[in-house]
Amino acid sequence: MGTTASQLPKDLLSEYQELTFLTKQEILLAHNRFTELLAKEDRSSTSQRVPLEKVLTMPELKSNPFRKRICHVFSTSEAKDGSLTFEDFLDLLSAFSDSATLEIKSHYAFRIFDFDDDGTLDRGDLEKLVNCLTGETDDTRLTPEEMRQLISNILEESDIDKDGTVNLSEFQHVISRSPDFVSSFKIVL
Amino acid sequence: MDRRVSFDSNPHHMEAGPESPWDEGVAHRSFSPLIEDSGPRPIGHGEALEMADLAVEEEEEEEEEEQEEEEEGGRDNPAFLARQSDDPGSSATRETNPLVRQRWSAATQRVLCSMPSRTMGRAQDAIISRYCSRSEQLRLRRQTQTSIRDSDRSARPSIRGYRMEVEPEEEENKKEQLVTNLQSLSAADRMRMLRAMPVSMAEKSELRKLACNLKSGLPLSHREVSCHSRLKYCTASALSAWSSCLSFLQSLQLWQVALKRVSGRFGTGVLSYFLFLKTLLFFNALLFVITGFFLVIPQAANPPRHEAGNASFTGLELFTGGGYFTHTVMFYGYYTNSITNTSYGGGAATRHSTYNITLAYFFTIGIAFFITCIILVYSMSKSFGRSFRIYKSQGNLAVKVFCVWDFKVIKVSSVKLQSENICTQLKDNQQKASSRTVSSLQWEARMLALPVMVSAINLLLPSFFNIVAWMEEYDSPSVRIHVAIFRNLMLKVNVLGVLCYHWLGRIAVDGQSLSLECWESFVGQELYRFLLMDFIFMVLDTLIGEFLWKLFSQRVLRRKRKPVFDIARNVLELIYGQTLAWLGVLFMPLLPAVQIIKLLLLFYMKKASLMVNCQVARKPWRASQMSTLFITLLCFPSFLGAAVSVTYTMWTLKPSSKCGPFRGLQSMFLSGKHWIEQLQESNPSLGWLTWVHISLVENPIFLFSVAGIFLIVTYFYTQVVDGQRKIISLLQEQIENEGQDKKFLICRLQEAHERKHTVSPRRRQLRSREDSGTD
Numbered sequence A: 001m002g003t004t005a006s007q008l009p010k011d012l013l014s015e016y017q018e019l020t021f022l023t024k025q026e027i028l029l030a031h032n033r034f035t036e037l038l039a040k041e042d043r044s045s046t047s048q049r050v051p052l053e054k055v056l057t058m059p060e061l062k063s064n065p066f067r068k069r070i071c072h073v074f075s076t077s078e079a080k081d082g083s084l085t086f087e088d089f090l091d092l093l094s095a096f097s098d099s100a101t102l103e104i105k106s107h108y109a110f111r112i113f114d115f116d117d118d119g120t121l122d123r124g125d126l127e128k129l130v131n132c133l134t135g136e137t138d139d140t141r142l143t144p145e146e147m148r149q150l151i152s153n154i155l156e157e158s159d160i161d162k163d164g165t166v167n168l169s170e171f172q173h174v175i176s177r178s179p180d181f182v183s184s185f186k187i188v189l
Numbered sequence B: 001m002d003r004r005v006s007f008d009s010n011p012h013h014m015e016a017g018p019e020s021p022w023d024e025g026v027a028h029r030s031f032s033p034l035i036e037d038s039g040p041r042p043i044g045h046g047e048a049l050e051m052a053d054l055a056v057e058e059e060e061e062e063e064e065e066e067q068e069e070e071e072e073g074g075r076d077n078p079a080f081l082a083r084q085s086d087d088p089g090s091s092a093t094r095e096t097n098p099l100v101r102q103r104w105s106a107a108t109q110r111v112l113c114s115m116p117s118r119t120m121g122r123a124q125d126a127i128i129s130r131y132c133s134r135s136e137q138l139r140l141r142r143q144t145q146t147s148i149r150d151s152d153r154s155a156r157p158s159i160r161g162y163r164m165e166v167e168p169e170e171e172e173n174k175k176e177q178l179v180t181n182l183q184s185l186s187a188a189d190r191m192r193m194l195r196a197m198p199v200s201m202a203e204k205s206e207l208r209k210l211a212c213n214l215k216s217g218l219p220l221s222h223r224e225v226s227c228h229s230r231l232k233y234c235t236a237s238a239l240s241a242w243s244s245c246l247s248f249l250q251s252l253q254l255w256q257v258a259l260k261r262v263s264g265r266f267g268t269g270v271l272s273y274f275l276f277l278k279t280l281l282f283f284n285a286l287l288f289v290i291t292g293f294f295l296v297i298p299q300a301a302n303p304p305r306h307e308a309g310n311a312s313f314t315g316l317e318l319f320t321g322g323g324y325f326t327h328t329v330m331f332y333g334y335y336t337n338s339i340t341n342t343s344y345g346g347g348a349a350t351r352h353s354t355y356n357i358t359l360a361y362f363f364t365i366g367i368a369f370f371i372t373c374i375i376l377v378y379s380m381s382k383s384f385g386r387s388f389r390i391y392k393s394q395g396n397l398a399v400k401v402f403c404v405w406d407f408k409v410i411k412v413s414s415v416k417l418q419s420e421n422i423c424t425q426l427k428d429n430q431q432k433a434s435s436r437t438v439s440s441l442q443w444e445a446r447m448l449a450l451p452v453m454v455s456a457i458n459l460l461l462p463s464f465f466n467i468v469a470w471m472e473e474y475d476s477p478s479v480r481i482h483v484a485i486f487r488n489l490m491l492k493v494n495v496l497g498v499l500c501y502h503w504l505g506r507i508a509v510d511g512q513s514l515s516l517e518c519w520e521s522f523v524g525q526e527l528y529r530f531l532l533m534d535f536i537f538m539v540l541d542t543l544i545g546e547f548l549w550k551l552f553s554q555r556v557l558r559r560k561r562k563p564v565f566d567i568a569r570n571v572l573e574l575i576y577g578q579t580l581a582w583l584g585v586l587f588m589p590l591l592p593a594v595q596i597i598k599l600l601l602l603f604y605m606k607k608a609s610l611m612v613n614c615q616v617a618r619k620p621w622r623a624s625q626m627s628t629l630f631i632t633l634l635c636f637p638s639f640l641g642a643a644v645s646v647t648y649t650m651w652t653l654k655p656s657s658k659c660g661p662f663r664g665l666q667s668m669f670l671s672g673k674h675w676i677e678q679l680q681e682s683n684p685s686l687g688w689l690t691w692v693h694i695s696l697v698e699n700p701i702f703l704f705s706v707a708g709i710f711l712i713v714t715y716f717y718t719q720v721v722d723g724q725r726k727i728i729s730l731l732q733e734q735i736e737n738e739g740q741d742k743k744f745l746i747c748r749l750q751e752a753h754e755r756k757h758t759v760s761p762r763r764r765q766l767r768s769r770e771d772s773g774t775d
Helices: A010-019 A024-037 A067-074 A086-095 A102-113 A123-134 A144-158 A168-176 B002-009 B024-037 B045-072 B078-083 B106-113 B124-146 B171-184 B187-195 B201-215 B227-251 B256-266 B268-301 B323-327 B357-387 B397-403 B412-431 B441-446 B449-471 B477-507 B519-556 B567-584 B591-613 B623-651 B669-677 B684-697 B700-774
Strands: B339-344 B351-356
Touching: A010 A024, A010 B187, A010 B201, A024 A086, A067 A086, A067 A102, A086 A102, A086 B201, A102 A168, A123 A144, A123 B397, A123 B412, A144 A168, A144 B397, A144 B412, A168 B397, B106 B700, B124 B171, B124 B187, B171 B187, B171 B201, B187 B201, B256 B268, B256 B412, B256 B591, B268 B357, B268 B567, B268 B591, B268 B623, B323 B519, B351 B357, B357 B623, B357 B669, B397 B412, B449 B477, B449 B519, B449 B567, B477 B519, B477 B567, B477 B623, B519 B567, B519 B591, B567 B591, B567 B623, B669 B684
Parallel strands: none
Antiparallel strands: B339 B351
8 A cells, every 4th residue: 555656656646736626635645546456467657457346336426316317428448348557537527526617517428418429418328417416216207208308408498509409618618607606516536 | 173183182281272382393403403413311110100100299299289289370471371270161171181190201201300409419520510609709709808908800799799601511520620619718718617527538639629729829829818818717617626625625534334325325405404514514614713713723822811610610611601611701691892912932023913802703703704704605506507597498297207317316215205296296197187699500500491391382383284284185295395394494584583682682781680790791602502402402402312203103004105204494494593592602602613513413314214214205305406405504594693683782782781891892893993093193094994994885875875775776787687588589589480380391392202203193193094085
């Protein structure tokens, strides 16, 4: 645990401090938690990837309905399998931190809610979003009729240019009307 | 007949006919390069999905729009005119109308996918080009600000604020441009821009390396900063030092683990109560530090000579605040109106320091209140600014759906509960078109009766209000919450108002008749008792009341759920306690310390009770708006009332003649006034202060003019806000029009593509007709 191999070098630490919204203590804590997720033999190398299943065992993400989408959005892996390096993990924590700007948070929230990765929130995305929000069990799901009506109402309110989808600017416009978003969109280790 | 023919060969049937400016040929020619150009990009799975979805969307939008058009009467646009199917015979128009098409062609699909509004949120190069132009804007803005004097290249007013148009280039050039822009920004700006870019860490790191490496090669003259920007740099570094100091204080992480557990299980609403408690702790700590350094320590170091400390310490003093404590540094009466002379150092190097306790008392209280006022107003305005929206657009449903999920909640049962709550909310939304004789211990103990009664009232009446609210029917839950807060608030304001009248209006004026030697100490003791009783009742309520209520509701009422943590009521209790503390600091300088201890104990007690007795609320709590409300309540009735009472006391009431630092004066305020007046003689270098005081503070004309200017500025700002509202509605209309244009263009593109592909079967048809004709 205290070997030099698992410590962060100072220049990397200061670079991470400059490029993210995290403080030094938060970065060190993130490093500790990340190395715990790595298998024992991988702990010495710096750019190891943690597979998706291991990331999802973290208590902060375990019961979050958006956990898979979060990992996919922040993952930089070629295979698009949702695995995270330490830098991806820091990106995640930075976007969800206290001092991140509203713009960063709304940008990543948009990407998380864009389930089919096409750059806009269309009906399918909104339907999946509402299903995630209302839970997995059958008795909390909305009926198809209610869902259709709800999504039409949402589109009517938020789709300004009336093209049937919510793009990033429209999403950010909606988010700016809610003062609670910044405090809800937070994950603290 | 004619129409039908043109209908077949021209699927987009134009009612307007040949007079329309949107000539078919023109449109066709302008789109063909686009169709040729759209390169061989493989359509991924996501894009294939979009094809079907888009088609379905377009169809539904079409139906909505056609209904809209029938209502509005259409706009001056041939596409709209074309859609109006006022030809009753052609019921077939709907199916063959191209805007209701089932399948977009591949080319159209590619164009759709690569539109800037769709790639902005997703593709790396689009983000880079967006930030490129943004950094360009920032660079220009900074240049025109700092280099006004060396205006050789870019400080021309015509460029200020204009976006320099970058020619459409490829990804690499955009990146280089971004790097160049980043270099020319200051280090702080560069860091802020890099942090705010939503790209991966590897990209940011690369950009940073490029920007820093190239920057170090610049000649020295570029790095010279003008005097103006050096001043800005100094202020910026001072501000950053102050913010790092604040962040250090935050990183002390008082109660960090506890707060995380509370928010993990109960969410942001309940967390706001504990954060509010932390804020109050900060206020009291500040007050304690100020009064401690400037009042308590100097007076404690120089105890007055002739104080008769006859009473001995018995346990009751902790509750009544009297007895032994009366003649200690805790209360007003102990302080002398002397100028203490301390000499330290020995021999030839003795130095005397004088400390005027009277002046110190007056100015300390004044400055402490002033600083608290500034901090409160600042945090209130910041909090208000965050939750104020200029344009109140109709409906909150989209906001609710996008912002409702609280990512801090991690416990599984709480997550499930949150989901249930959201489901209930969404379903509900759908169903709707909410006062002696001899000072003895016995007499002191009897003094406890009033605080006990007031605390009991404070405890029982809110429960009574809850029962009444349960019987009443409200339109919406938020109305219920606001009514409950209002009732509690009125109760507390009335209680405090009556108490203030009782103390300041009767006891202070008539102190002799109650044979009180020192009415200020007495009022201080009363406040101490009230604060303490309030705390004891809160403890009893938390330990016993909530626990009993939980047992009652589970056994007798047979409810499955535990009671809910009543955030509003608890926050009002905190505000009430803080008002008492502010009222009492004039009479008991150590009251903030008592309040600090009380808040610390309260935190742990409430947290323990929360974990054991309560469960997550059904209705979600709008945390930030409520925080604004609480800070506003803290500022307006609470702090303002306390400040007004203290000012009234200092200005009008006659201090006791036998005790305290203001003995002998007509009012406390006069001490400051006398000092200013005799400043002229004693210290001529500070004579300007006297002049300032006479001509500004005591001059009504100056105050009137300041108030007038303030009102004018406020009016100006309200006009600006009105103008902005109008502009916002105009812009929304414009965006909608642009959306229509976009749809129109996509449809024409589609037709153009189709015509290219269907021309061969049609030619075959024509040729076959010709053949049949000639035969």
